[in-house]
Amino acid sequence: MEIWYVWLFVISFIVVSVGNWIYRWRNPKCKGILPPGSMGFPLIGETLSFFVTSKSIDIHPFLDERLKRYGPLFKTSIAGRPVAVSSDADFNHFVLQQEGKLIELYYMDSFTQMVHHDDMNNLGGSFHRYIRRSVLGHFGLEPLKRKLLSEFEDVISHELHEWTKQPEVDVKRRTVPMLFDLATQILMSHKAEDNLGEDLNNMLQGFMRFPLYFPGTAFYDCIQKKRKALKLTTKLVEERMESYGLNKDGEDGNKNGDFLDQIVGDIGKEDFLTKEFVPFMLFGLALATVETISPAITLATMFLLDNPSVLQQLTEEHEKILEKREDASSGLVWEEYKSMTFTHYVINETLRLENVLPGMLRKVIADIHCNGYTIPKGWVLLVNPTAQHLDSKTYEDPLTFNPARWKNIGSNTTAKHFIPFGGGNRPCAGAEFSKVMLAVFLHVWVTKFRMVRIKGGEVVRAPLLQFPDGFFVKVSEKHR
Template sequence: MWEVVASAVAVIAIICSLRQWRNPKCNGVLPPGSMGLPFIGESLELLVSSYSLDLHPFIKNRVQRYGTIFRTSLVGRSVVVSTNPELNQLITRQEGSLVELEYLDSFSKLMNLEGENKINKLGLIHKHMRGITLNHLGADRIKKSLLPQIEQYVNKTLREWSHQPSVEVKRAASVMTFDFSAKYLFGYDAEKSPVNMSEKLSNTMKALMSFPINIPGTTYHKCLKDREEVLVMLRNITEERLASLDKHDRTGDLLDQAINIKGDNDQKLFSSEFTVNMLYALSFVSFDSISSSLSLTIKLLADHPPVLQELTAEHEAILKKRENPNAILTWDEYKSMTFTLQVINETLRLGFIVPGLLRKVVKDIEYKGYTIPAGWTVILANPALHLDPNTYKDPLAFNPWRWKDIDQDVMSKNFMPFGGGIRPCAGADYSKAFLATFLHVLVTKYRWKKVKGGNIVRNPILGFVDGIHVNFSEKRD
């Protein structure tokens, strides 16, 4: 008798829990949607790869079913996804009031951003990282000194690639961009390093959407081990730099600036460990963006010969205007690359460097009859704006010429490849300059052809991930 009663109570408890999960408390009307299974939510559907430049089916199907705002649950979190440009702009403009910066649990743990001061750490990181990054990767630094350094490194890299039967562009570009950035920002020397940091970061990328369960054999566990190896390397670099400061041996790079920032009391603002984690976070977020865009650009150019032809003509015209064709690329030449920028914009529009912005709701948000409760996470799915047929005719077509006629006001509201609001990516100018410089060297000095691969395979975090293998060869006069 008691066993029957206990079983009935257990069943009732499970039913009540499921009902509560599927119908969360709210001081108003929640956006439509489904919460999926307890804890897992609808995460498994989000992890499925897609094979198109279109929006990921997880988002596209729900927009068609529920509209531009819907609720779901991902990795144990209650989430509202918005593809609505008005709501997205409202939220990005109200950071610090209605919302605050948020990351997936797996990312927060990888960045060592846990505990009671997590949000304060996140805000502090962004405030100072943005300032330091702009100082070293912003337009002024690119104009004054960085552009020729990028060109020199791209020349060296493409020369090495041309001596290989073929190159898997995504992987090779990741190594190129990371090794250059890390050398420039904090003195990492890939040729002398006992740890292959680019390989470790590549492994870490795979864990972004994994459940943060540290059990041997899981992707997340392997990722934590790789992370620790990178952190040890960064600690050694930081400690060596701190020791060299006593000898007045300073390089003036980002690491130098970070360890010398002082607060109001004239004390160093960042501890050594904080600096190490900041370097790790900066390395992590800068590792994949340029290489993903570059590999997608190569694929799209290979598939669209007329675009490649006009791109090549623009860069050959730059060489013809020079007194010395072998001179270094200048800032004025870079700014004259009108069609190149159109190609880059079109690739960024289709490529979704930033697949979505995460914000945590701190006060209930009321919008058009819906309430987004405090404590929930909002994903601003800005890539949906890039594929809106009302803004971009035939949005899945690769058409760089469309950018000649797009109004700047329309563009500012419907083109956000580097985020938006008060936290646009501080490396946006650097990414564009690196891509433009790479294309300049590629089309003026090399012939290339696709060997294999290049199919579109996309997941929500890594973007364009399928390997395109390319053979490069130097042009001969």
Template sequence: MAVFGYLWFPLVLCTVVFFFLIRATRRRRLRLPPGNLGLPFIGETLQLISAYKSENPEPFIDERVNRFGPIFTTHVFGEPTVFSADPETNRFILQNEGKLFECSYPASLSNLLGRHSLLLMKGNLHKRMHSLTMSFANSSIIKDHLLVDIDRLIRLNLDSWTGRVLLMEEAKKITFELTVKQLMSFDPCEWTESLRKEYVLVIEGFFTVALPIFSATYRRAIKARTKVAEALTLIVRQRRKESEAGERKKDMLGALLAGDDGFSDEQIVDFLLALLVAGYETTSTIMTLAVKFLTETPLALAQIKEEHDQIRAKKSEMEPLEWTDYKSMPFSQCVVNETLRVANIIGGIFRRSMTDINIKGYTIPKGWKVFASFRAVHLDHDHFKDARSFNPWRWQDNSGATSPGNVFTPFGGGPRLCPGYELARVELSVFLHHLVTRLSWVPAEEDKLVFFPTTRTQKRYPINVQRRNVSKLCKD
């Protein structure tokens, strides 16, 4: 038996060597984008993480673009990856979702979101669910149904702010409460706050090693995910009973239960869980960074205060904002655009090639990862004048964009365009309105941005707030 094993070992070794030789020969025949695969197995992952844990990750991109061009090969997170800092290539990747490319995310993210999440869905099911999500976050729905709750919940939260406030934490409470309300019609309560605390643990596990034995953070995230799923399952079962009895609410959960698709409880829970993450994490970060950038740009802060003071002067103190008010915030939209461009909450997207793909004179081999970097394009001086400075006035006449074409993609594009992009804009605009009309603030201490594993401030952006006299701004 031992002799048999000794005979098999050389055969297996030769087979493995032959496989890698064949693959290497094939790669040589292909014209891969230039680049550096770095160390064996590790690649350039450590350099990438080190750069993105700093306040200035741009050198990681700049050095490689200067050396290899806007499309280059690297090796990160265990796989060879083609990195694109080219807007045309990024657009090509986005538009060919499901044809030439398919979504591909780290195992930790996939496991925690669940296999039925919108992020991981493919084909016709993704199209249907994406369309359903957009139908609950379009302009007419926001105008007729959501705006009143957005205004009410933001005012309710800001009214409790006093003294020293951790802005990022408070913003996360706001966006979580808004998302729970929109998805399941829950107002803030002990249950929603308990759910939010578990969500924090889930999100912390997104970019960890997906092996519980090696990562305590991932273990905590898996346990928290189980608790969140159990809590949502109870709600889904209760609402299913109510729906069968003829009681129906006009929210996302109601639509999922009333549809003809016959979704299981597990499918609905995964779907809701992923939407809660999407609405909670990204929008709260945008809120925080908009305030940070405005605070560091006094002229912009003064101008946005003037815009919102004028809106409030036409209303009584407790009168909610209406759709016409939202539409009369032109400078606020400039601030929103510039915050999205500079902050790059979604720095880019990973995809996997479904076949050998020829683009820009190079070949991306089948099965390779690609990363379309929105951040690299948004902060490129060839596309935006003085690209790494916060300048909301550039959007007043689009004078800040120095090249034509679709170079501004904060919400992605193609079939996976973020379905909540308009809702995020409205929530941020309403938040800025009540913030600048009700409060004044100064930073409590210095804080800086980091970009790994997600974009955030290191200290959650502490500020000292004082209340403004809103009644002086309002009509009698």
């Protein structure tokens, strides 16, 4: 009988403890009122719903259902972390201005392991300021004007010429190695071999998973591809450091003038710049270039082929650029790029519909108050631009590809309701780089080549934008 009482006590204690734990999970501590929403199941939260595949370019069902139920600000839990999700344009505009005061950059656990283990979220503002400044120095406005614009045209012309030799081409898959080669050339003055660029296709999708490292998982596959890329970047860093050391006493060690030369020269001057970390950083920057621009090029191509009248208007704009040249065979110049009014409408409309990422992650470093609710310090804030970009109150018939709508969209709308490259104090340093790349691709296509849609083109969100069956075209050269 006494043993029965002991077991009753143990079972009761376990039930009460588990019940208390579940209650605390569903009702996190907060010095105020938490946003509405659900924390889901203990530990996994609502992660499974977040990763459900949606066969539509529309807002992902995870967000759409909760926006309708809770409004533009709600709480949830993803991958074991409490998250506040915001689609409120005014709040997002405000909070993105508060970098370093209320929020700071945050990376998913899987991303930190992909790029540099567990210290990405602890590097601080000095690291991000340094990286932004360095990236702008090699990918920003001045290098774009000075040399990258013409380099883009040469590379894209060569790539599309190669496409003409194939019966059909998967646009997304073929643009990835092209972009990777461009990125590694700018970063490291190196053209990758062994089809390394192809390994990066759809790698971002592996980031958006639980960091489960065993064979058969998407994350495991990404880690294997990452190791292959890191062999290259590590080798290049070691070679460059050796070369720099040999020249620093008498000659200028900055021989190549690329991003890697600058980084190697700064090793020892910045605490976060180490021989071990730099290869990861180079890999991360190359991957960011590949997996953000390639979906945009693919989507723009698909939209234009599906809208012949828009394609015709775009072609006419670029034909007029050629007509105004003294030498029609000369390359693009910056003034021509800036004159591409309709082209920029096409790019904006593509970016508005693309939304390749489910949102921008920030860590809350001080309690944030919004519309009577409190987002506690330590939570993750997911700023979601998709709902803003697809809001029918701002964009009429939002799922329709209509570049002409940008004729009447003012700066206030673009500041608060159009944030494909983030906003606030730290917008994406590669914004202009991406737009120039898209513009040059479109220019080369419509002035030198013809494309015909062959098959594919299904777009899904899982939660990243993907083309599961590819998007295949047949390319031929125009004869003037």
